[in-house]
Amino acid sequence: MLLLHPMHFLWLSDEEALSKGKKEAKNDRVQFVWTQFSELNSYFKRQAADTEKLYGKLAEMISLLTCHRKSGNGKGIKESISPELEEILSHIDAGVRCLYAALPVNAMLLICTGHGDTAIVHRLRKMLTEQSEPVIGREKIVKVLQEVQAQAEVALCFVGMKH
DSSP states (O other), X not given: OOOOOGGGGTTSOHHHHHHHHHHHHHXXXXXXXXXXXXXXXXXXHHHHHOHHHHHHHHHHHHHHHHHHHHHTOOSOOOOOOOHHHHHHHHHHHHHHHHHHHXXXXXXXXXXXXXXXXXXXXXXXXXXXXXXXXXXXXXHHHHHHHHHHHXXXXXXXXXXXXXX
């Protein structure tokens, strides 16, 4: 059994990771393949680092939290999905389909999402620890932080057998 360490693929683009994963999946001597797509995490980091986009996202989340509080719907906030994010998710979907197609019959495919958008959680925590008063009130940032942290802690796992 060959185990590839997760750090082995971190420097690869999603296309390179997919290519290596498909190659490993087709190798009869390999019994375990680890592939990690990183573009979604990179997107989240870029969004959290862009102050203008961050404040726009915070305003949207504050608005959604306010609307949910008034409506009594306690299911959390649902953000809009940008075309860039939609494209990244479509590429991940295509990559998973491609990996599945490369697997031999009776292979198991295990997909774990890991975590959500931790980049915004770290950025909001940093904003709260800074000495200067943020542009948006601390109380509102704390409410958004509670919500995004709860969302970021959610992970999913899917298992499928190729027939």
